[in-house]
Amino acid sequence: MPLVSAPLDxxxxGLVAVPDPVFARLMVGPGTAIDPVREPTEAVSPLDGVVISLYHHAYAVMDAEGHGVLTHLGIDTVELKGGGFEAPVKKGDRVTRGQGVIRWNPAAVEAAGQAxxxxxxxxxxxxxxxxxxxxxxHVTRGEALFTWA
Structure with a gap:
């Protein structure tokens, strides 16, 4: 059973608290959501695998067995057009659980009017x-967030 670790502190x-029906209604998939601490931080990989998708505000990592995990940093953050996000990795890179994927500041996202x-x-x-x-x-980066069969 793959273990998914928290990418953020x-x-x-829970997904029902997400102010976006696509996530709240599990249309993307099951999981949970994290209301992050409001300070500059680095979102990390929730499992060992390959970065299969990378945008300024979101990334997906797939493990060797084909389990993919999407981490979406904020809601409607695509409207920020990459401002305030920096990725030290690129699509296709192999990452390990806990490795930094995107640097961002949740307080700045909130100040810009996004959740x-x-x-x-x-x-x-x-x-x-x-x-x-x-x-x-409360969760800390690297702690267990969920598993799936």
């Missing part, structure tokens, strides 16, 4: 296959 709040809450979802999974999903607790 903050409070796990910094960050969904972390298992793509191509169903809700009945996710286990031990953290939805109401």
């Amino acid at each position: 903050g409070r796990a709040v 910094p809450i960050s969904p972390v979802v298992a793509t191509d999974a169903t809700a009945d296959r996710t286990r031990e999903v953290i939805e109401d607790a």
Whole structure:
């Protein structure tokens, strides 16, 4: 069962708390969301794998067994057109759990009028296959967030 680690420090709040119906209704996949601490930080890889998708505000990593995890930094942050986001990796890079993927500042995102809450979802999974999903607790980067079968 793949273990997905928290890519950010903050409070796990569950996907129903995400102010975007695409995530809140599990249309992208099951998982949880993190309301991040409001300070400059680096979002890290939630598992060992390859960066299969990378945008200024979001990234997906797939492990060797084909399990993909999307981390979306904030809601509607695409409107910031990359401002305030910096990626030290690129699409196709191999990353390890806990390795930095995108540097950003949730406080600056919030000051720009966007919600910094960050969904972390298992793509191509169903809700009945996710286990031990953290939805109401403080989490630290690298801590277990959920698993799936």
